[in-house]
Amino acid sequence: MAQQASQKNAKKIVVANWKMHGNLKQNEVMLTDFIATLSGLKHTQVVVCAPYPYLAQLQILLQHTPIAWGAQNVAKNEEGPFTGEVSAAMLRDFGCAYVIIGHSERSTAYCESDENIAQKFMVAKKHGLTPILCVGETLIEREAGVMEMVVGKQLDTIINMYGAEVFADSVISYEPIWAIGTGLAATPAQAQAMHKFIRGKISSLNAGAADRLKILYGGSVNPQNAVQLFVVPNIDGGLIGKCSLNAQAFEEICLAADESAQ
Ligand code: PEP
Numbered sequence: 001m002a003q004q005a006s007q008k009n010a011k012k013i014v015v016a017n018w019k020m021h022g023n024l025k026q027n028e029v030m031l032t033d034f035i036a037t038l039s040g041l042k043h044t045q046v047v048v049c050a051p052y053p054y055l056a057q058l059q060i061l062l063q064h065t066p067i068a069w070g071a072q073n074v075a076k077n078e079e080g081p082f083t084g085e086v087s088a089a090m091l092r093d094f095g096c097a098y099v100i101i102g103h104s105e106r107s108t109a110y111c112e113s114d115e116n117i118a119q120k121f122m123v124a125k126k127h128g129l130t131p132i133l134c135v136g137e138t139l140i141e142r143e144a145g146v147m148e149m150v151v152g153k154q155l156d157t158i159i160n161m162y163g164a165e166v167f168a169d170s171v172i173s174y175e176p177i178w179a180i181g182t183g184l185a186a187t188p189a190q191a192q193a194m195h196k197f198i199r200g201k202i203s204s205l206n207a208g209a210a211d212r213l214k215i216l217y218g219g220s221v222n223p224q225n226a227v228q229l230f231v232v233p234n235i236d237g238g239l240i241g242k243c244s245l246n247a248q249a250f251e252e253i254c255l256a257a258d259e260s261a262q
Helices: 024-038 052-062 088-093 104-109 114-126 139-143 147-162 188-205 207-211 223-229 247-260
Strands: 012-017 044-049 068-071 098-101 130-135 171-174 214-218 237-240
Touching: 012 098, 012 214, 012 247, 024 044, 024 052, 024 247, 044 098, 044 247, 052 068, 088 114, 098 114, 114 130, 114 147, 130 147, 139 147, 147 188, 171 188, 188 207, 188 214, 188 223, 223 247, 237 247
Parallel strands: 012 044, 012 237, 044 068, 068 098, 098 130, 130 171, 171 214, 214 237
Antiparallel strands: none
């Protein structure tokens, strides 16, 4: 049943996207706090996605804890003369289990095409990383009522290149671009409609893959709206930007996810 992944008792995932923030000292303080407060969660996988230079630090501090870690981007190529790029195999060397793919801050600023994003998705899977694929529409697209068409097209690129089965054991994060970093989150009803659309689309092509797909919501999640968002059917957790830089706020969000999954 495609609904299963969002039923109570299914494990939630909460991902901290630190973006280009942090330093060795601050990270250590933050991670020590996360370990102390979040290690006991039974129904939530917590993931921290940090800038590349800090992945070694995450590996050292998190390796014997239940908290997983990952990167915020990966090269579409496996190896070679690609100055400044970091490969999926390199991320595995530093113990990464997850990688964010196609975040709108990257696709906008660095002109990443849907095809590039699809290639990154597949290279991550090939190397045993769980891709966290970001999809979402702009405000203009939402106001024009074409948000499902836009998100559907983003998914179609991957489906057409590799098939719907690649979504099994993957993560999609619905991130309306107008909600990222603006303080204006999608309402539970808006998020529910889009998450239902995404799972339904994958399910119509491959029901087994849809069952094993997690769909997160990202965009101005805070400790208050997390409580309402995480109980919505088909919302399997969150991708958290700003509030992941504040230990107390992030921990409250993780606790809300854990509570909603019990
Ligand atoms: C993000 O960058 O993925 C994000 C959701 O950011 P914020 O929580 O700050 O909106």
